[in-house]
Amino acid sequence: MIVELISVGTEILLGNIVNTNAAYLAEQCASLGLSCYHQSVVGDNEARLTETLALALSRSDIVILSGGLGPTGDDLTKEVTAKAFKRKLKEDLHTKERIQEYFDQIHSKKITENNWKQALVPEGAIVVDNYNGTAPGLILTGEIDGEEKTAILLPGPPGEIRPMFERDIYPYLSGRQPEGIYSYMVKICGIGESQVETTISDLIQKQENPTIAPYAKIGEVHLRLTARAEDEVAADALMQPVLTELYARFGEHIFTTKEEITLEETVVDLLWQEGMTVTTAESCTGGLLAGRIINVPGASDIYREGYITYADEAKEKLLGVRPETLSNVGAVSEDTAAEMARGAMEKAGADASVSVTGIAGPDGGTKEKPVGLVYIGCCVKHNLRVEEFHFTGNREKNRDYAVVRALTLLREELLKYKSGEET
């Protein structure tokens, strides 16, 4: 089945916002095994939207439109789509009630006449409830030029479209597929993208069902494993041998096989299982590592305090780094990273610690210590490990990479500690 995406909104045409909805929908459709050959963006203009929709409906089975469902006169997606399917708009009582409830909930806002426009739906459309806003989603199916076509209309805000897609549209599309689509997201850390691709190039070459698609993220590589099968059991039978093979090749570098799990969550979870706490001592990342850890709900069980020690004196004062170390080998060095990690663990009374010190750029680099040089230290109980990294991005990228490498190092040391306990 062929699907096509149309994003409606002047703010995308102006480059005001990046079209993350299209990337989200495209990835979801790919994971459902739907083929997608075209994406387009068009403004809230009746003639142009009509033309764009007609072209999409002529060449694809399902067209997903996002945006243009707002309450103002500018918003035309529903009107234009209804016309394409030759349907009239009529008031939907259920949606009207939901809009009323939504406004009752948020108190502060008053319903305007405009808002009731959102309760109008094309005749025969499936109405999909919006739990995060007032514009319902709509699914319209009908014959156009002798072929059955479907249009799916979704609200534009990411906070509305994503939960709606997950809850109702994904199951709907999945049901339209002759076979079910099942997938794992195999997430790998501590190995570069090209090495991952080389390691599995034979698997990618001979892939059929399941398929394997690599996705590079900052410091991580994700492999989406997708099988088409009658049911989950049959899909799992197809995927388990490949999963086993991937584990044989990547071992503990695989930190999860679930789409929704993040690297920091697996780290927080490991700490939690062991009943351990962690602290952080950051120089060049300046709080971003702690920020990532604390973004995991429930982090308060494993994280109590952390230190941002940007200046040399702060490293001495807060972490007890020795002045000789700083004057002999400098703040960006293996020794300083080691003393930062040890000092932080002691001062915080934590069971583990991670330290980061480096030159993020754009200035501060020398021939011996170039921009991108970063040392990361990690203590788990009394085991200390320090690693040297050379990143090649700009200031922001270098710091993002350092954060992911720090989480990866902490994870490795926690796993090592855990396996030591078991033996």
Add this chain to the structure above:
Amino acid sequence: MIVELISVGTEILLGNIVNTNAAYLAEQCASLGLSCYHQSVVGDNEARLTETLALALSRSDIVILSGGLGPTGDDLTKEVTAKAFKRKLKEDLHTKERIQEYFDQIHSKKITENNWKQALVPEGAIVVDNYNGTAPGLILTGEIDGEEKTAILLPGPPGEIRPMFERDIYPYLSGRQPEGIYSYMVKICGIGESQVETTISDLIQKQENPTIAPYAKIGEVHLRLTARAEDEVAADALMQPVLTELYARFGEHIFTTKEEITLEETVVDLLWQEGMTVTTAESCTGGLLAGRIINVPGASDIYREGYITYADEAKEKLLGVRPETLSNVGAVSEDTAAEMARGAMEKAGADASVSVTGIAGPDGGTKEKPVGLVYIGCCVKHNLRVEEFHFTGNREKNRDYAVVRALTLLREELLKYKSGEET
């Protein structure tokens, strides 16, 4: 003049990458005063690319294609575009030499037969040198169905397309415009989007030249002021009265009129001007505020150390928050924010401080202290100010908003201090 964007690449259709090139090109075209009504994405497929390009050339004056200029057989953008303009491909010696030089430079890679494909250019095309890769940019102009049309072909990697656009394509497009386009980006903090829009709705209503376009960012509103004029002096004459009017309405809420300046940079700059240092004490933002400040190059002059105090005990131990305060009014309270800010300033020996304590969610909210309640404290020398905020996003959004509000508060207090000095 009407411009249209075509992004070529299967990885965008699969949702493997977000189409940031389109957003970049769209914003650049908008700032050049070019109208853009359509964007599309298509894979490396000859028939579909041919059709998509034909449609774009039929309705727009200039079509910018990005991607599909690589050395492999899959890459077809050049071939398809040459056909549309009825041009043959021929080898370009200059480009051949540049490819040779590029490979000489990076040593590690060997030239393959494929690479020479990138030296083929359509007859009569303007060749645009690529300083960050091997595929040159190309500009093709010619008559199609009796009208003059232009296709601009650019490489896909953001690290190649952006410097190439800035260096050669922007000036080319600017030269094609009958008048020059000049703009200011008026950036506003501390006022919500809807209030900004209401305040300037009369200006937007009657806008002609210059135009005003609002862009909402997290916690900030940006107004792009664009004038068409013969030269910069004439453009400034048109824009200055509007700028004066905007300053009259928003005053010090405007933190810059320059595109490239960020809020944190203006804050770091204020501290730097006053010769002051700042520290941070963060609970729910867990290091993100410090991370933003330290992301400004040269932040080491104004920031030495900071504290992440997630647990109550850490607030007592590191910042000297009184146990009575925590037990009487709790960690998320005006008093705790005040004691955190004062304590941090003292402990760090800094001239200013910002503290953040709140409930980011998803758990931990109560009826009295709901998710999204955040207190931000700010000390500048001996002046203390605490503000209460109610955010309504998810955990991540609430923390991002808190960071921007904290920077805004610090900026306001620094301005107040500075004006007190002057009087």
